[in-house]
Amino acid sequence: MAIDADGPIPESLKQALTKQPVAFIYEPCANSRSGTNMTPERRDLIADVLRDTRVLIIEDDGLGDLALRPYAGLGALLPSQTVLVRSYSKSHGPDLRLAVVGGPAEPMERARLYRQFGAGWTSRTLQNALAWMLTSDAVRAQVQRARTEYAKRRTQMAELLADRGVVVESHDDGLGLWVPVLNEQQALLVLASHGVAAGGASGGAIRSGHRQSIRLAIGKQLERPDEVADLYAMASRAL
Missing domain, CATH: 3.90.1150.10 (Aspartate Aminotransferase, domain 1)
Structure with missing residues (x-):
């Protein structure tokens, strides 16, 4: 899907939706390909395109707190469709290997069940370390x-x-x-x-x-x- 300096291009998204995708995955903040951030104005236009569809929106926020501009994601406008994945490995240390995932109950439960089938687990020690860092003025x-x-x-x-x-x-x-x-x-x-x-x-x-x-x-x-x-x-x- 095409993007420009303001984020995903609505007309390009409309064209992509004709192929009946199940999910729309994008980076609203510090796009890894272009380095751009989606503006609130473009967010509103993209929300209009996705509203009343069954497409799951997955927001990949890899830069987190290191981003320069305010986060303009779709979750505030389309909360029942949007899953946010926010990584803290770049901002708080690669050894954490942690991300926080939030969204509606159904996809969250699917992710939890899927994770149970593998050997993956998240260290409570690292979770507590991140929780402390997020509330530390020095950090x-x-x-x-x-x-x-x-x-x-x-x-x-x-x-x-x-x-x-x-x-x-x-x-x-x-x-x-x-x-x-x-x-x-x-x-x-x-x-x-x-x-x-x-x-x-x-x-x-x-x-x-x-x-x-x-x-x-x-x-x-x-x-x-x-x-x-x-x-x-x-x-x-x-x-």
Whole structure:
């Protein structure tokens, strides 16, 4: 389904609904592909499209408290259709491996029963640790600092790439930038030859005709950002 800077495009969603899907899975906040956040205005339009349908809405909130803008999800407008999955692994530590799931009773019970068939379980120690962190003023301040730091890194790398003639598609939010390239495979080979591992957009693209691009992660502080920008700029022109 197509998206733009404001979120999912209503007309594209309407077209997708003609195929009678059972679920609509999307990222309302810090889209992992575009870095954009759905606006309240677009949320209202999307809600109008999904209202009075039997489609289950699944909101994937992977960035959680690290997102820059307020969360504009469909749960407040369509509570009987919406399941929210919010991860705390990025904001509070990857070792937690925890997410909170909320929604109407029927899909919640289905998820609980399905989980019982496997060996999966969630540590009570980690649950208690997260509960404490979510109510700690010191932790909230630390997450705020992290949010600000990630924003600085995104802006810095976007500006360094722009200085080299490479304009990223979006750098509103998230822990990475998508750098447009002429040839994804060759771009990844160029980076690999210099010891840099990256991912390409084609690995996660479902629709054909996507713009070729490679990911530049900003989750870790780059020691030599200028050199990284040089490499990505060189890779973007590889044929």
